Amino acid sequence: MLAQPPVRRPRIDRQALVNRHAVVLDGFDPRSPLSVGNGEFAFTVDATGLQTFPALYEKNVPLCTQSQWGWHASPGRPPGELALENFDTHGRNVGYATRAGNQPELFRWLRENPHRLHLGRIGLDIADASEIRGIRQRLDLWTGAIESSFLHRAAAVTVATCCHPDRDCIGANVSPGVAVVWEFPAASPEMNAADWKSIERHRSEILGLEPSGCVLRRTLDDTQYFCRVAWQGAAEFKQVAAHRFTLRGASQQPLAFTCEFSSHPFTNSPLAPDAVFAASREAWQRHWTSGGALDLSECRDPRAAELERRVVLSQYLTAIQCAGSLPPQETGLTCNSWYGKFHLEMHWWHAAHFTLWGRAEKLERSLAWYGKILPSARDRARQQGYAGCRWPKMTAPDGRDSPSPIGPLLIWQQPHPIAMADLMYRAKPERAVLDRYRDIVMESAEFMASYAWEDGAHDRYVLGPPVIPAQENHPPRETWNPTFELEYWRRGLEIAQQWRARLGMPREPRWDGVRAKLAALPLAGGVYLAHENCPQTFTERNRDHPSMLAALGVLPRAGSRVDPAIMRATLQRVFEKWRWAETWGWDFPMAAMTAARLGEPDFAIRALFMESPKNTWLPNGHVYQRANLPLYLPANGGLLAAAAVMSAQNAFPKDWPVRAEGLVDIL
Numbered sequence: 001m002l003a004q005p006p007v008r009r010p011r012i013d014r015q016a017l018v019n020r021h022a023v024v025l026d027g028f029d030p031r032s033p034l035s036v037g038n039g040e041f042a043f044t045v046d047a048t049g050l051q052t053f054p055a056l057y058e059k060n061v062p063l064c065t066q067s068q069w070g071w072h073a074s075p076g077r078p079p080g081e082l083a084l085e086n087f088d089t090h091g092r093n094v095g096y097a098t099r100a101g102n103q104p105e106l107f108r109w110l111r112e113n114p115h116r117l118h119l120g121r122i123g124l125d126i127a128d129a130s131e132i133r134g135i136r137q138r139l140d141l142w143t144g145a146i147e148s149s150f151l152h153r154a155a156a157v158t159v160a161t162c163c164h165p166d167r168d169c170i171g172a173n174v175s176p177g178v179a180v181v182w183e184f185p186a187a188s189p190e191m192n193a194a195d196w197k198s199i200e201r202h203r204s205e206i207l208g209l210e211p212s213g214c215v216l217r218r219t220l221d222d223t224q225y226f227c228r229v230a231w232q233g234a235a236e237f238k239q240v241a242a243h244r245f246t247l248r249g250a251s252q253q254p255l256a257f258t259c260e261f262s263s264h265p266f267t268n269s270p271l272a273p274d275a276v277f278a279a280s281r282e283a284w285q286r287h288w289t290s291g292g293a294l295d296l297s298e299c300r301d302p303r304a305a306e307l308e309r310r311v312v313l314s315q316y317l318t319a320i321q322c323a324g325s326l327p328p329q330e331t332g333l334t335c336n337s338w339y340g341k342f343h344l345e346m347h348w349w350h351a352a353h354f355t356l357w358g359r360a361e362k363l364e365r366s367l368a369w370y371g372k373i374l375p376s377a378r379d380r381a382r383q384q385g386y387a388g389c390r391w392p393k394m395t396a397p398d399g400r401d402s403p404s405p406i407g408p409l410l411i412w413q414q415p416h417p418i419a420m421a422d423l424m425y426r427a428k429p430e431r432a433v434l435d436r437y438r439d440i441v442m443e444s445a446e447f448m449a450s451y452a453w454e455d456g457a458h459d460r461y462v463l464g465p466p467v468i469p470a471q472e473n474h475p476p477r478e479t480w481n482p483t484f485e486l487e488y489w490r491r492g493l494e495i496a497q498q499w500r501a502r503l504g505m506p507r508e509p510r511w512d513g514v515r516a517k518l519a520a521l522p523l524a525g526g527v528y529l530a531h532e533n534c535p536q537t538f539t540e541r542n543r544d545h546p547s548m549l550a551a552l553g554v555l556p557r558a559g560s561r562v563d564p565a566i567m568r569a570t571l572q573r574v575f576e577k578w579r580w581a582e583t584w585g586w587d588f589p590m591a592a593m594t595a596a597r598l599g600e601p602d603f604a605i606r607a608l609f610m611e612s613p614k615n616t617w618l619p620n621g622h623v624y625q626r627a628n629l630p631l632y633l634p635a636n637g638g639l640l641a642a643a644a645v646m647s648a649q650n651a652f653p654k655d656w657p658v659r660a661e662g663l664v665d666i667l
Helices: 014-019 104-112 273-289 302-321 344-351 360-367 374-383 416-427 431-436 438-451 483-502 509-516 547-552 564-577 587-597 601-608 633-648
Strands: 023-025 034-037 041-045 065-067 085-089 092-096 121-124 132-140 145-152 155-163 169-174 180-183 202-210 213-220 223-231 235-241 244-249 255-262 293-295 453-455 460-462 659-661
Touching: 014 273, 014 293, 014 302, 034 145, 034 155, 034 302, 041 155, 121 169, 145 273, 155 273, 169 273, 180 255, 202 235, 223 235, 223 244, 244 255, 255 273, 293 302, 302 601, 302 633, 344 360, 344 416, 344 633, 360 416, 374 438, 416 431, 416 438, 416 483, 431 438, 438 483, 438 509, 483 509, 483 547, 547 564, 547 587, 564 587, 564 601, 587 601, 587 633, 601 633
Parallel strands: none
Antiparallel strands: 023 132, 034 041, 041 065, 085 092, 121 180, 132 145, 145 155, 155 169, 169 255, 180 244, 202 213, 213 223, 223 255, 235 244, 293 659, 453 460
């Protein structure tokens, strides 16, 4: 009998997949506002399609306009340098910026500065939200436009909003009869990135006013930026207060305008509104028709439809929030978390998935930033007595590490640039990629090899003390050999050796020596521990990240020292004993990735749908964590990484007919 040819299934209908998850709101939802953006710039709106009623959102998700370049430092830096806390490091003292001591003002200033700016509020000239009725708002993911309609005093109002894919510019179309208002705040390190009370601390001035446009200059201490408004048809733009401007069109004509922000004076021409909408539409259709896709529409399990929704919206949100020229802060360009600074241990969770979904260029933009701060990373390693470069934890564009009782002692961000560079090379195996990230890979590995201490008495290399592992609730002086970091050290050093081979260089013997003799993964009672000196297993410290799972979740199974049987028992114990309400949003996809590698698809789905306040998925696709962290993009990026791993490992439930295109595993 002749073999039957394989059944060829039709390609996924990308437009249908995306359109069934367009976000539709029927009222003001302060926890779930919508945003448009391009990775470098984002604009978050209320139910009117602009930022008309910010007070309704202020205690939940502030309505901000943010960019990658928009930063401010408060004047009056306290004098001197922060005194370091010394930690005994195998017989030598190493200083870390971990306490304020008698310098609380300096400690706070260094943590808060620089901070990210709210560039300006753009809203309709409507004073009372109670006069709004009949709201219908839709985020058209296929075109990147937000379409809003409502009744104001019985008059129908429509607003369309979008963002240009390559410029920090929004386009908007507003129905006749409603004016638009611009308001500008002073800078603040708080979550809303704005100080609306300190009117005298900043300046807003019109540089040029023409019949179809104007340019404003903003000055905040040493920070300066520009705002350009352009409109179609007859309209009047005027300044009505120190930092308030209005644009009012003819009463019977729609008001179409663009608003662009820049850190430098404009040298290019303003964009027309139609051009911005056209560019947005073309860019988003290109985004959705390239790269990976996951279609769960044939699954009968109701969780499948919700998972597909989360995956589609996470692709949108990470594209507008996490694909810029800097690693993103945990709230992206929506509002400030930790003063707008980004956490490099989160960079992998924000952006590694881009390569797994066939969109490596979106990771490439922020990965290049490591090269810019390489000199300061070298200095940090040298000051602590290590070779190579030591990457900061909580930082801003300058690469300076922020003082913190925890941050300076973390190490799991150190292999991230190696791992992400390797993902870039696997996506584009070209000599240019090897050359571009050569120094980043080599000097990261140099630090890792020098950080590992040779324990001659036991013929091994150890990590710490002092060290704080990814599960941050362990004291640094009493912690060594954390499970995930040990395995990540081995993986990172091996990738660095492969990088040398690709460049035609011999293996570095010291790296091989450290890698071969790294301490064994710590375990007790048949499960992996957080670290070797962990006093008890899954008792008083079973909160925060269950990071031991990452040794076989974030890292591939091939070449691993992880015993699958022990990790399966560890996964089971974590499910039973962990305090999931005290975890973070990326822990759920991390557990799912571990389950996928162990061939446990039901565990993987259970992990993704764990009932926990930290796994609260909102209508707009964001993931709530707590009051001062109302969205958390590592959860979105983590879900996309988990979906790729689960697809590659065929780790969905057996009765789920899954269709996937263009997804790859972490190699």
